[in-house]
Amino acid sequence: RRDELTGTKNKTAYKELEALVQSNIENGMDYLPFALVVCDTNNLKKTNDTQGHAAGDEFVVFLRGDDYSIRQELMDKLQSQVVGNLKSGSGPILAAGISEFDPNSDSLVTEIFERADKEMYENKQKLKESGNQA
Numbered sequence: 381r382r383d384e385l386t387g388t389k390n391k392t393a394y395k396e397l398e399a400l401v402q403s404n405i406e407n408g409m410d411y412l413p414f415a416l417v418v419c420d421t422n423n424l425k426k427t428n429d430t431q432g433h434a435a436g437d438e439f440v441v442f443l444r445g446d447d448y449s450i451r452q453e454l455m456d457k458l459q460s461q462v463v464g465n466l467k468s469g470s471g472p473i474l475a476a477g478i479s480e481f482d483p484n485s486d487s488l489v490t491e492i493f494e495r496a497d498k499e500m501y502e503n504k505q506k507l508k509e510s511g512n513q514a
Contacts, residue, residue, distance in 0.1 A: 405487065414443060415443045416492050416493055417441040417455070419440070440496075458476055462474050477498065477502070478499065479495035
């Protein structure tokens with residue numbers, strides 16, 4: 381349930397969390413507000429070759445509680461750091477997308493993931509275009 385290199389929870393742990401959240405949604409529980417953030421490292425091969433595979437992992441972040449409350453601030457800070465890394469030519473270029481659970485329209489956790497994933501790919505493309513112009 382944990383990645384050997386980073387110690388962070390792995391895909392198995394995510395799938396378990398996803399199943400629990402899905403079950404709560406299906407059972408009509410007033411599930412807590414949450415958001416999913418999907419992240420991916422641009423130029424993954426270059427990052428893995430120069431900084432190791434741990435630096436190039438793709439991952440999902442489950443935001444709830446205080447982190448959910450400041451989700452936009454967290455995303456803004458991440459974006460600011462990425463732009464700084466892009467300008468300086470150092471540090472990872474991390475594409476990210478966020479999607480919030482909407483109890484009025486969401487019935488599947490996978491829908492929330494897919495929206496965040498789509499936003500991440502759009503961000504990834506913009507970052508690549510910015511990097512080509514830098």
